[in-house]
Amino acid sequence: MERERNTGIMRVRMLGGFSISYEGAAVVFDRSSPAKFVQLFQLLMLHLKDGIGKTELIDNLYGKNGVENGNSSLNNTIFRLRRQLKKAGMPDDPYITVQRGVCRWNEHIKAVVDVHQMEALIEEAHTASGEKKEELLKEACSLYKGEFLSTVTSEAWAVIAGVKYRDLYFNCLRELFSILKNRREYEEILYISTRAASIYPYEEWQLWRIDSLLALYRHKEALKVYEETASLYYNEFGLTPSDKMQERFHAMSSQIRGVTSDMWEIRRELKEKTKGKGAYFCSLPSFIDTYRIIVRMTERTGMSIFLMLCTLTDNTGTPIENEEKISKAAEKFQTAIKLSLRRGDLYTRYSSCQFLVMLPGITQENCFRVAERISRLFKDAGGGSNRIKCYVSSLIDVNEEPGDFAHGFSSPGNWFK
Numbered sequence: 001m002e003r004e005r006n007t008g009i010m011r012v013r014m015l016g017g018f019s020i021s022y023e024g025a026a027v028v029f030d031r032s033s034p035a036k037f038v039q040l041f042q043l044l045m046l047h048l049k050d051g052i053g054k055t056e057l058i059d060n061l062y063g064k065n066g067v068e069n070g071n072s073s074l075n076n077t078i079f080r081l082r083r084q085l086k087k088a089g090m091p092d093d094p095y096i097t098v099q100r101g102v103c104r105w106n107e108h109i110k111a112v113v114d115v116h117q118m119e120a121l122i123e124e125a126h127t128a129s130g131e132k133k134e135e136l137l138k139e140a141c142s143l144y145k146g147e148f149l150s151t152v153t154s155e156a157w158a159v160i161a162g163v164k165y166r167d168l169y170f171n172c173l174r175e176l177f178s179i180l181k182n183r184r185e186y187e188e189i190l191y192i193s194t195r196a197a198s199i200y201p202y203e204e205w206q207l208w209r210i211d212s213l214l215a216l217y218r219h220k221e222a223l224k225v226y227e228e229t230a231s232l233y234y235n236e237f238g239l240t241p242s243d244k245m246q247e248r249f250h251a252m253s254s255q256i257r258g259v260t261s262d263m264w265e266i267r268r269e270l271k272e273k274t275k276g277k278g279a280y281f282c283s284l285p286s287f288i289d290t291y292r293i294i295v296r297m298t299e300r301t302g303m304s305i306f307l308m309l310c311t312l313t314d315n316t317g318t319p320i321e322n323e324e325k326i327s328k329a330a331e332k333f334q335t336a337i338k339l340s341l342r343r344g345d346l347y348t349r350y351s352s353c354q355f356l357v358m359l360p361g362i363t364q365e366n367c368f369r370v371a372e373r374i375s376r377l378f379k380d381a382g383g384g385s386n387r388i389k390c391y392v393s394s395l396i397d398v399n400e401e402p403g404d405f406a407h408g409f410s411s412p413g414n415w416f417k
Helices: 036-046 054-065 070-087 114-127 130-143 156-182 186-199 203-215 219-237 243-255 263-270 284-301 323-340 364-380
Strands: 009-013 019-022 096-099 102-105 110-113 305-313 346-351 354-360 387-394 407-410 414-416
Touching (some): 036 054, 036 070, 036 156, 054 102, 070 096, 110 114, 114 156, 130 156, 130 186, 156 186, 186 203, 203 219, 203 243, 219 243, 243 284, 284 346, 284 354, 305 323, 323 346, 323 354, 364 387
Parallel strands (some): 009 110
Antiparallel strands (some): 009 019, 305 387, 346 354, 407 414
């Protein structure tokens, strides 16, 4: 009879971390105990409504280890979980029931789990409309604080559940943003998309941030988000911004300035804030615009300008595709390029393993020397067996066929055409 009076609420968080509380007090397991009983608890919470079969539990908990007597191992793990829950301050209760081969959490202690709350809110939102639908979707999104059990990434059952709840979250965001956009609630879009981007810095959520800032006429903030996103994609993922992202860049660039007649103020804004050593780094869209302007200038002035493509390769001259290897060498690669060039030179990241360099007022012979200097500095910085392969072409010859003007250099010192 005592067990039937257990009416306290146990709350379980599984999104963006794992925690348990009972009647507002934290439930902390003994860290010296085996982890299997924790996974057992998590699986019971994941299958709170219908329970989970013993066979499936045994497979999820012990399948990889090839336990001879899975049923006995499961019973021992259930025993440990019961002991740990009581030791952590939970009321005296069996906690788990096993009937007809199915394990369930005992209903004597009500469990409120964030993943099921989220699912219930989304399901209710599908049949709602107007402000009620909007509020339900907002509440569902607010429950998603990160990946499902992000510390259990080695377990297949956790990975599958993680994909499920991530997709639910993404679909929920898209539906909510569509509603908010129709109502012109851009501040709400900005707040929610910024939160989503902090969990998943994917371009989709960054675009929502930029669009909402543009709609609010906060163009400088939108440009800052673009620059941060472009830098992240270059440095972390080795990717260039998509066409959609570059469209936003040009849109905000054309709207970012107000009307002014103060030339000195304009010059102060245009001036570099710091005078660092080496060449000037810029985003790919800025590099493209500069390139097109310079090409037009060479038609009139005939100035000697060369374009150089530097590619990170392995010791056989094959471009490196392994992201981990690129990540380890990327900083040394970029530093070698920056310090090998003059302050008046310009460079950008073109792909995960490539940089584009613009060299004004230089001869082809000096281009060779620049390439050699880049390779030497890269090697001195600890580039290991990796190499830098450079291709050079003159901007004066842009109307020629590629084979007529492209020259290449591969460290340690071999030029080819």
